[in-house]
Amino acid sequence: MTTHSANPASSDITFAVSRNPATDELIANYAYQTTEEVEALLEQNAAAFRLWRATPLRERVTAYRRLSQILRERADLLAGLITSEMGKTFSAARGEVEKCAATLDWVADNGPSVLADEPVSVDNGDQVYVSYLPVGSILAVMPWNFPLWQVIRASGPIMLSGNGFILKHAPNVMGSAYALQDAYESAGFPAGLFANLVTDNDTVARVIEDDRVAAVTLTGSMRAGSAVAAIAGRALKKSLLELGGSDAFIVLADADIDQAVRAAVEARFQNAGQVCLAAKRFILEAPIAEAFTQKFIAAVSQLKVGDPMDPQTRVGPMARKDLRDELHHQVERTLEAGATLLLGGHKLEGSGNFYAPTVLGNVVPGMAAFDEETFGPVAAITVADSAEHAIELANNSDYGLGGNLWTADIKRGQRMARRLETGGVFINGFSATNARIPVGGVKKSGYGRELSHFGLREFTNAQAVWANELD
Secondary structure: OOOOOEOOOOOOOOEEEEEOOOOOOEEEEEEOOOHHHHHHHHHHHHHHHHHHHOOOHHHHHHHHHHHHHHHHHOHHHHHHHHHHHHOOOHHHHHHHHHHHHHHHHHHHHHHHHHHOOEEEOOOOOOEEEEEEEEOOEEEEEOOOOOOOHHHHHHHHHHHHOOOEEEEEOOHHHHHHHHHHHHHHHHOOOOOOOEEEOOOOHHHHHHHHHOOOEEEEEEEOOHHHHHHHHHHHHHOOOEEEEEOOOOEEEEEOOOOOHHHHHHHHHHHHHHHHHOOOOOEEEEEEEHHHHHHHHHHHHHHHOOOOEOOOOOOOOOEOOOOOHHHHHHHHHHHHHHHHOOOEEEEOOOEOOOOOOOEOOEEEEOOOOOOHHHHOOOOOOEEEEEEEOOHHHHHHHHHOOOOOOEEEEEOOOHHHHHHHHOOOOOOEEEEOOOOOOOOOOOEOOOHHHEEOOEOHHHHHHHOEEEEEEEEOOOO
16 A cells, blocks of 8 residues: 655655554654645646546446445555554444445445436426536545545545545544545546645645635534635635534433433444534433433443553544643533533543543533533533423534434424434434435534435536427
8 A cells, every 4th residue: 555654854844743642653744745746636636537527427336346345455454544543443443444335335336326317397398307417626624533434425425426536634644545545546546536635724725716626525623614615605616514513412201211321322432532423412301310320420431441452442542632632621611610520531641642531410501511512532411301401402502413312202202303403313323424314414513415315416516408399
């Protein structure tokens, strides 16, 4: 597998730095591309797009099947890379690779029918149809928490529809970015069609404005999304934003508490709590609040924190020290505002960016752990007076990505789901993604949808064609 790392040779060169979050060891430095290199990248990507859009869809599908196979063949290597770069447990990283491969399979199986010309019946008998055509090269600004999955769930649908793909990945996971580029090219995709952009924010802005870039998609913070959307808007280009969330995990009085607790632990502490679409605020109806809390604390206290390569580890390190420091500051501010520390609440000593699994009680609106996204192993518990109050608390958020609702009455849950201001609702389960289901948010969690037929058509030109029969 090709590597694209470099060691600092001059103080005038800026680097994307990758460190092992479990050991603090330097993995690699990736030199920012020069102005000339960025220009060459854009030109090559544009040329590859022209070739790719002219490639029959059946041939694109064949390339996708090869790509899926390559990911599976390289699964251990890719999973090890993910673990070393951002700290995900190896077993979870292995699952991430398989999820990517399975999604590519679904895209290959279903893309041709979703992207096929769609006939429309009109009154006068004219031949009318809608074609879903590629629009050009798409810039994708992606985060580090799922180094492969975030990219595949974007690039898979985007590229099958005939577009080019330019990836601006997070600086600490550039090894994963180049591993994906190598996989795409090994599968027979045109050279440069999947391209890695290694640069600063100012250059990203110029790339968005470049005429060779048709649109931009970003998964990241509200601040980053706002900046990218503003640039794209000035350039009259489409943007898709997934800006994180603070999902509510509502447990009603009639729920199965034991099942809810098991799901809650996984929902909050998978990937060391570094998941956008994940439960963060646990809103408990009063009659079951004490029982749930006690069982939840007992389960969380048993989670093993440590070496992400150890099969017994459930919680690995956070990806970066600055992220751990920010999380701890949120915990401190929440406690200062009157919340109760029920478990954890501190950094773990020694090397690596480890944080103790933490549970906060008596969290209410106005506190950091309720109002802000806590991107780490911290759970905030809030007690609701009633089911109605639980819905009000869940919607009392700037975010609207996902939501979870636990109840023995499925019909009641479905009625309540319509009142949750989120892009997705999971009844008697926890937030997840699947190639068949659209994912995206409302409010300040962003707009647009990835995955399913929505994602396959998101960056296409829905071209209406009317063919009038002549007399």
